[in-house]
Amino acid sequence: MSHPSLPLAASAPAETPPHTGGLLLLIDGTAGLLTVAAVGIALLLFLIIKVRLQPFVALLGVSIAVGLLAGLSVTELFGTVQESDAVSTVESGMGGILGHVAIIIGLGTMLGTVLGIIGTPLLLILAATFSSIALDPSTLRSVVEFFGHPFVALTLALFLAYCLLGIRRGWSRKSLETVSTSSLKPVGNILLVVGAGGVFGAVLKGSGVAQALSDTFNDVGLPVIVLSYLISVVLRVAQGSATVAIVTTAGIVAPLLSEGDHSQAFVALVIMAISAGSIFASHVNDGGFWMVAKYFGISERDTLKTWTVLESVLSVAGFAVAAALSLVV
Numbered sequence: 001m002s003h004p005s006l007p008l009a010a011s012a013p014a015e016t017p018p019h020t021g022g023l024l025l026l027i028d029g030t031a032g033l034l035t036v037a038a039v040g041i042a043l044l045l046f047l048i049i050k051v052r053l054q055p056f057v058a059l060l061g062v063s064i065a066v067g068l069l070a071g072l073s074v075t076e077l078f079g080t081v082q083e084s085d086a087v088s089t090v091e092s093g094m095g096g097i098l099g100h101v102a103i104i105i106g107l108g109t110m111l112g113t114v115l116g117i118i119g120t121p122l123l124l125i126l127a128a129t130f131s132s133i134a135l136d137p138s139t140l141r142s143v144v145e146f147f148g149h150p151f152v153a154l155t156l157a158l159f160l161a162y163c164l165l166g167i168r169r170g171w172s173r174k175s176l177e178t179v180s181t182s183s184l185k186p187v188g189n190i191l192l193v194v195g196a197g198g199v200f201g202a203v204l205k206g207s208g209v210a211q212a213l214s215d216t217f218n219d220v221g222l223p224v225i226v227l228s229y230l231i232s233v234v235l236r237v238a239q240g241s242a243t244v245a246i247v248t249t250a251g252i253v254a255p256l257l258s259e260g261d262h263s264q265a266f267v268a269l270v271i272m273a274i275s276a277g278s279i280f281a282s283h284v285n286d287g288g289f290w291m292v293a294k295y296f297g298i299s300e301r302d303t304l305k306t307w308t309v310l311e312s313v314l315s316v317a318g319f320a321v322a323a324a325l326s327l328v329v
Helices: 029-049 055-069 074-078 089-114 120-134 139-148 150-169 173-184 187-206 209-220 224-239 242-259 264-277 287-296 300-326
Strands: none
Touching: 029 055, 029 187, 029 209, 029 224, 029 242, 055 074, 055 089, 055 187, 055 242, 074 089, 089 187, 120 139, 120 150, 139 150, 150 173, 173 187, 187 209, 187 242, 224 242, 224 264, 224 300, 242 264, 264 300, 287 300
């Protein structure tokens, strides 16, 4: 089973050469990089909130702008049409995150359409997780970890759902294909936004902006898990999208985690804190807010009193649990 980690942490090369172009011609050093970060995040929020630009387009456009402002060359951003060793930051950022996430989301979505609640993949994944802790390296452990890998577990669960809820109930292969295909359609937007978030994180890291943020936040003295939650909350409240809040926060805090000697359990708790922050205070700029209001036929005021409060309580409670556990792992 894959070790838990922030998906944007490995999106760019570990060694980052210094850059002096772009905005750094006017403001050099850490101050210039922090200015680039501030401009990038402000521009991202403006495009999503005010201009109502699609998050995928906004993330991709801002990623390119941040890269150029931070002094990345066109070759570093996009690679070259000629055969060379140049690595495209945009392509590596997009591919690095989607290479793992796309398969899991796709399989999970098809499984969810055929079967609302199923414990098979969860049990397999949990078994693999505990076997890596409780068992010494052996054939048994390898078998458990193989079947507990998310790709394998979700694939097996999907086939099981096909058989038990499809074929045994008289569904034709055409019906199964239709259901599976229709379930994948809503995933496209999610994958594009997540992929663009991967590009944003790769540009932040490749340009040195992420390292500058890391150094600055370290000087502030806030624990990483608290900082992660606060950044995610601010992004969530400002622009409404939990997905954008998660992928943007992950790109910012990944260097903080890669520098420190943190356990996998602690990294998982940081991810939990980021996720908790991404659901805080769902209000009028969140699509989920309107889904709840329209589906239940309640006014915006009542939705704020119920749904928004509920999401905020869940957010704070989730962060509190993550923060408390981080003290003992």
